[in-house]
Amino acid sequence: MSEAKPVRIALLGCGTVGGGVLRLLRQNQAYLASRVGAPLEVRHVLVRDTTRPREEGCEQAWITDDAGRILEDDSLDVLVEVMGGEQRAGELIERGLQRGLGVVTANKFLLARRGPELLDLAVKQGTDLAFEASVGGGIPVIRTLREALTSDWVERLDGIVNGTCNYMLTRMREDGWGFEEALREAQRLGYAEAEPSLDVDGHDAAQKLVVLAMLAFGARVREASVPVQGIRAIDAADHRFAERFGYRIKHLAVGRDHGGHLELRVHPALVPTSDVLASVSGVLNAIRVEGRALGPCLLSGRGAGAMPTAVSVVADLVDVARARIAGVAGLATRGIQMAERALLPLQEVSSPFYLRFSVQDRPGVLAAIAGSLGDNGVSIEQMVQTGAGEGPVDIVMTTHRARWGGVEQALVHINQQDFTAKPGRFLPILQG
């Protein structure tokens, strides 16, 4: 099947994912050539430090720190961007697309900020921009949204898309740990950065949700407009209470298409233990998409890591290279439509909730709490009170479906009362 002319590739970045890509290209050379219809030939590998040792089989002649030299190479076909960051990666991808090169990227950060604009540019230049590896590592969710669901209408999306949060929440639940203890262990194992904010404060998940929303809901959304909450406030007692009510706490990226408004949010939530998402443990990721015709479809796997991510990058590379060799670059993105979508304000979101109050144990407190909730349209479903006697007690409850804004208002009122020992908190409960 192989034709004479190879597909020429520049790899932008050569960290762990870049090394994985080189390894897969070398190990599967003959098979990939037969799938593409031409050999895949690495021409350049852009790095910051040209002296560092690289993946076996990475030739010294490929290595350069000069992006200009790469972009001047007229024989190039595809840029594979695995360097990360916004500024420089964005500039190189933009210039590549303008030259009509195919582009494969794993850069969720860049896509969350400039995805629709870069996709428009690719369509305009009649070339491809592929980004499976940007969300969910090795999980083929982008391909599924773009191809498998093309005749369906995605109504909801619930994703565990941050492995760091999922690992930490899993250990907190299983081992009764607090946030700090779980974080230290995640850092020790290399699952969390020294500066963990991007993961544990939910920003990484928000970026992925914005990328997913492009294809799931055809939405051009700015990351800044997605309400985000991380997992710092969750403690071991929350896990115990959740379990008692029949739930597990998961950090979720949530999307709902109400037709008019689109609902996007990132936060920890209580997931029924009978829900498959509750069984997705450790660093695993999972994304469940619900199509109007399809019903629910769950994809789960390793959301990060060099080799799973590299598998997605190379799958995209085969697609882009094959289309290019066949003279039909841009075919995969043909007709994809994206529009500005109005977002439902978080206050208007309707959900059942989990509430937790720390209060003085004295008569009338529960009546006061129930009164404030009732005044704001929030009705209690189940309630437990823990401890007794000395010091504050925990009152924990689940509610029937209520307005997010109503719960917030009630908590503002309750937190001002003199019986409140620590500010009350709430988490939404995922409903099937």
Add this chain to the structure above:
Amino acid sequence: MSEAKPVRIALLGCGTVGGGVLRLLRQNQAYLASRVGAPLEVRHVLVRDTTRPREEGCEQAWITDDAGRILEDDSLDVLVEVMGGEQRAGELIERGLQRGLGVVTANKFLLARRGPELLDLAVKQGTDLAFEASVGGGIPVIRTLREALTSDWVERLDGIVNGTCNYMLTRMREDGWGFEEALREAQRLGYAEAEPSLDVDGHDAAQKLVVLAMLAFGARVREASVPVQGIRAIDAADHRFAERFGYRIKHLAVGRDHGGHLELRVHPALVPTSDVLASVSGVLNAIRVEGRALGPCLLSGRGAGAMPTAVSVVADLVDVARARIAGVAGLATRGIQMAERALLPLQEVSSPFYLRFSVQDRPGVLAAIAGSLGDNGVSIEQMVQTGAGEGPVDIVMTTHRARWGGVEQALVHINQQDFTAKPGRFLPILQG
């Protein structure tokens, strides 16, 4: 984006799936045209009874019971086969491929028997044969194996691919029902046929495994060479014992690539409750693929039903039509390689097992059982004995990893002993 010349389609069969396909084509007409680059135009709908009322929007002029008339239409581009069965469907698909038409099929029965041959024919004729809907209904597993895993080596595959079995086993576990009770309920709900053998005896799952093995392991396998066991022998007590040991009983399609030999088998098995597959309940299907680089990747969703299956059919139709319009028919299957693979005999399969004996309660019985197992290289991990005093008792155990053939041999011996009240049985235990 739409060009003048439409893509012309013949729909072969118009039952529930065919009706769903027509509905999706009508509801999403404009979007599908923009994705394909040309309108999709139904020209013929092949049915047995031309007088029966059809899906809204299905024009009378399309309806015919004359396959010859369809194949004579020189303007046709794609055959969409949703009629099922082997003989007639196979003949029409073969003639379509020979004419260079694109073909989309949902027919696992046909593919399990003639898949590699028909795929070869498509490649030879430079056209497409797409079959996402043949396995797992709306779950995009074929696409994932064909595209997303192209740079990886699939080492194992574990699938819950028969919704009837999964529904029945779920109800048996949850409600303490026996096989017959679960079957009656499945039949009442339309999840099982009046003649349920294809599902409950495992043949449907075996057909799907053969189709999956084509892409997962590049294997040309005959359905008859796959060892198959159904769920008739499972009773409510098995579910209770499994739960006690920390497992749930699932009906699985299993594949393992040992490099030299390939292991394929279909049977009920004990799955650890911590495994996500254990949480896949009711009529849901799930397929977990493990790639050497990717690690585990699970896809789950509705494995049957008109609309989920129709979503997969239309996704394939868009692929095939788009490639055809672009002049690159056959691109998606380029370079896919399949070879005859030697299958590991079931006796050589290595696994931990669940064993259940019904024996007279008298001294020396356990020692005799343990002796027979030991003689055949089977060592016990956990054991429970139930009941006591009058009548036979159940001895239930799990074993360490052992040869399938060794367990069979031991059971032949034990079942001949005079203390055996009912023949002993065994199920493999799934290991992570």
